[in-house]
Amino acid sequence: MSLQNVYHLRRVADTAARSCYICHKPSSSVLITPDNKDHFYVCPVHLKDRNFCSAIVDTEDQEKKAKDEALAREIEIVKKEYEEKQKRKKEKEKQKSDESAKDKEGTSEKKEDTNSDDKERDNKIESLQKSAPTASTSDDGPRIFALHKNFYQMRIDRLRNLEAAKRNRQRLQDPSFFPSVPSGGI
Incomplete structure (x- = not known):
């Protein structure tokens, strides 16, 4: 049996955690071969x-x-x-509507108020964007591993022993495996 020394890291739910192959503590990280022949739980x-x-x-x-x-x-x-363009359009529309609706004295006060409100809103948005971390859904760590030769050999030996035990069980269930009773009389 050939088993490649390439293991992919997978995560399982915390409720499905099993004991680590090394330290036997509960772990939700699994190393699995691409062909799904071998897997084991391991701590990060x-x-x-x-x-x-x-x-x-x-x-x-x-x-x-x-x-x-x-x-x-x-x-x-x-x-x-795009947001800046939209803001400019809105400001132009407000200026046109304000100028046509009221005289110059009333509009200058409103322009200052709207400009200060826009600046405050922009500052709040920028501060929120800076404070919010750009979180990625996946871990940044490596996802593919190769076991060192001793651990890899242990995995190969384990799989060989499992196959040998399976063959032995099948042989013991087969009645032709045992010798037959001698036939012939005395």
Whole structure:
């Protein structure tokens, strides 16, 4: 049986947590092979241990993240430009309606009030955007790992022992496995 030394990190619900392969504490992180032949639970702390496993850098994933970040920045720039254009339009409309509705003395006071209100609103929006962290839904840590040779060999031995035990159970259930009673008389 050939088992590749490539394990993908998956997360399960906290209610489905099982004991860690190393320290036997409850863990919701699972390392699983791409072909789903082998899996085991492991603590996130052990994933950072350089004597247990090493991360495999996925260049495609990094490129995808970089493109997504660049796209997100461009979207934010376009949104800001659009909001500024909308504000300018509203200000022009207000000025036109104010000038036609009232005389110059009343409009100058209202313009100052609306300008100060707009500035306060803009400052609040900017402060909220700065204070709100840009949280990503996935962890920034590596997602693909390779076990070090001792742990990898332990996994291979475990799978071989499971297969041997399965073959032995099947053999014991087969009646032709045992020798037959001698036939012939005395």
